[in-house]
Amino acid sequence: MRELHDMKLYGYAIIAIGILGIIFHSLGLEFLDSYLLILIITILVVSLIFEILRRTISVNEAIVRTLMIFVGTVLYWFNLHLEGMLLLTVYGAAEILESVIERYAERRLKKLLEIIPRTVKVVKEGKVNIVDVNDVNEGDIVIVGRGERIPVDGVILDGEALIDESTITGEPRPKEIKLYDEVLAGGLVLTGAVKVKAIKPGSQSLVARTVELVEKYKKKKATIESTIQKFSRIYLSLMLVASAIAWIIIGYYKALIFIAVGCPSAFLVTIPATLLASVSVYSRKGIIVKGTKPIESASKTNVIAFDKTGTITLGRLELERIVLLRDSVSMDDILRYAASLEVYSSHPVAKAIIREAKKRNVKLLSASEVNEKPALGVEGKVLGKHIFIGKVSDSTKKKLNILAEELEGKVITELRIDGEPYAILIFSDILDPKSKAVIEQLKNMKFKVIMITGDKKVNAEKIAKQLGIDEYYAELKPEEKVRIIEKIKENRRNRVIMVGDGINDAPALAAANLGIAIGSLEAVGEAGDIVISRGSIDLVPFIVKFAKYSMRKVYENIAIILAAKLAAIVLSVIGFLPLWAAVALGDDGGALASLINIANILKSAYRS
Incomplete structure (x- = not known):
């Protein structure tokens, strides 16, 4: 039912009737104007009651529609049937355009979900099974080939590939991925093939949770939205007072200009639409x-x-430097010994060593008798030698006095071979x-x-x-x-x-x-x-720049609407514009111009 409301079906009906009315009027069938205006007002009343009962309409939408019903009824009462029909027809067009923009923004967001494959190739007990993506559990291994999209957030267990993650991250350059690299659901494999271990269930990918959170918070309104709503009520009261004064001074016909053109619906429609487009x-x-x-x-x-x-x-330790204490080994030798043991540990230092070994393409060696001692380090045998990496000994600390200032605030470990210190490894949280x-x-x-x-x-x-x-x-x-x-x-x-x-x-x-x-x-x-x-x-x-740009568009749209209303009222009061033209230019004309401005925001933003 909410979807029917969002489609603004009553708007399409009003436009169709309005267009027919204009055609009939141009053919000399003016007597039909009153019936068609009554029909449009009836549609608005019925749709308002229906949506209130179904609770599918907001308070502000209800206020705007009630105002339009009131203005249309006043125009009917004073036999201004064509003007009333035109006013409500343009209102219907503005409502539909707002709906189209909001639905377009929502579709663009939800289209993110469509890039996730619905079926996945999962490896279980040596067999490849085709399962629904929502049935993928954390720890499952999936196979992704060339031309396919990665179905889950995960880590590469086997293979190398070039992937395009621009749809998710906005980064235009393809990304090379290899063993242990993390990947996001939705990335397109351009070359190669990989096995990915899911680090989250298929239904909880970054893309799915992004859409869920935006939907959750999108009704949290900006101060200017609340201000516009309050302003609209005061503004409407002032227009009614102005119309009463105009009635006394220049007659009822001119007074109707203030009611018809002064309707605040344009503000209530376009400001929220501008900001929701920016959220998208x-x-x-x-x-x-x-x-x-x-x-x-x-x-x-x-x-x-x-x-x-x-x-x-980066919020993680990185190997900053290796200081050799003996000339008989190279830095790659030290890294090879260390990584061959640390691959069995989950300590942050271990992870930093493994990352550095992978970065330098250092091949690991087979290790045995590996034993991790909490708060001390890891020891084991590599190539028949006893290797220890961990807490720095007191004797080594004395040798490090010359580096004391440089090492302050950093994490230091020592690598010993057969009990002798061979190197220290220095870690820090890098920029x-x-x-x-x-x-x-x-x-x-x-x-x-x-x-x-x-x-x-x-x-x-x-x-x-x-x-x-x-x-x-x-x-x-x-x-x-x-x-x-x-x-x-x-x-x-x-x-x-x-x-x-x-x-x-x-x-x-x-x-x-x-x-x-x-x-x-x-x-x-x-x-x-x-x-x-x-x-x-x-x-x-970008967050700050685009926020300033969005708010500039908000104030730009307010200025467009106010300028259109002022021009319409002045030109109509001095007799330059008939009432129907004032309505077209003033209220709904301003709203349509603003909504087109919003559509341009979306178009240019997505293209960039």
Whole structure:
């Protein structure tokens, strides 16, 4: 039933009757005008009652339709049948155009789901079975060949391929994937073939959860929407007063101009449509906007605060450097020994070593008698030698005194062969490669950029210097981050964005004027006002720029409507325009022009 409401079937009926009425009038059959106008008013009344009973109409939609019924009835009462018919016909056209735009935006969003294959090739007990994608469980292994789309979020277990993820991430360049790389459902395999281990059930892919979250939050309205609704009620009252005064001074016919042209339906239709179109554009880029309010908030911001770990850094340990303590081995030898043991561990250090070995194409060796000792390290035999990688011994620490300043705030492990120290491995949380460009962009946009982190001061200082951030705060607890945000907001001119990973940053995200959470939807789906599900800050400048662009379009549409109404009233009062032309230009003409403007936003955004 809701779908029938969204299609605005009554609008099509009104347009058909209106067109027939105009044709009959031009053929000299003016006597039919009154009957056709009554028929249109009846359709509006019946549709309004039907939708109220079915609870498929919002309060504002009901108000707008009631206003149009009232105006149409007044025009009928004063025998202005053609004008009434034209007014309601253009109103029907505006309603349909709004519906088409909203449904188009919704279809573009839901079309993301259509790229996911409905059937999947799953390997079980050595056999390949064809199953529904919703029946794929976490841990299942699926086969994807050339020309096929990846059906689940997962990790590559076998094979290499070149894939196109532009539909999901917006990244136009194809991506090379190999062993242990993570992939998203919907990626198109251009060359090669792979086996993918599902890391989520088929029904819970990033694409599916993006659509679900946008649907959940899209009714959260911007302040300007509420303002427009309040303004429309005041505006209508003023128009009724103006029409009463005009009736006394210049006659009832001129007074009807204020009622017909002054109807606020154009505002109530176009402003929400503009912002919903923008939400749709964000969604196509993997940005979940919780309603339309965050768009308005983003457009007014001038200060941005970043968390460090997992936001402007990668949020994981990376092998920064290997320091050889003996000349008889190479760095690749050390990495080979270390990775051959660490492949059996799930420790963050182990993962960093495995990533580096894969990056350098270091082949692993067979290991035996592997034993992981909590808080100490991993030991085992490789090529008959006893290898240990883990906690640095006291004797080795003395040798590292010369590096003390350089090593502060970093994770250090030692690799020993047959009990003798051969190398130390230095790990750190490194910058996201995109961070520097993002910070520079924001500074060029006149943003004040600060960093607030719970990490040690020495690490925060190093990152701040690398990025050119002058103001930073370190060693903070979550509640201390909130206090800093609130301190910045004490200056009423400051509007603050907080960007964080959505876990320990949740209080700060809530305290800011706009919270942007970065990371997987499981971790940050309920945090912040906006979620960047790709887990990278490179979209932050776009969020702000497009918000400003969207709000500019909102005010542009308000100006178009006001200008159209003012021109129609003035030209009609001085006798230059008949009432029917004033209606066409003023109320619904302005609405149609604004809706066409919205359609251009969608078209240009999707094309780009």
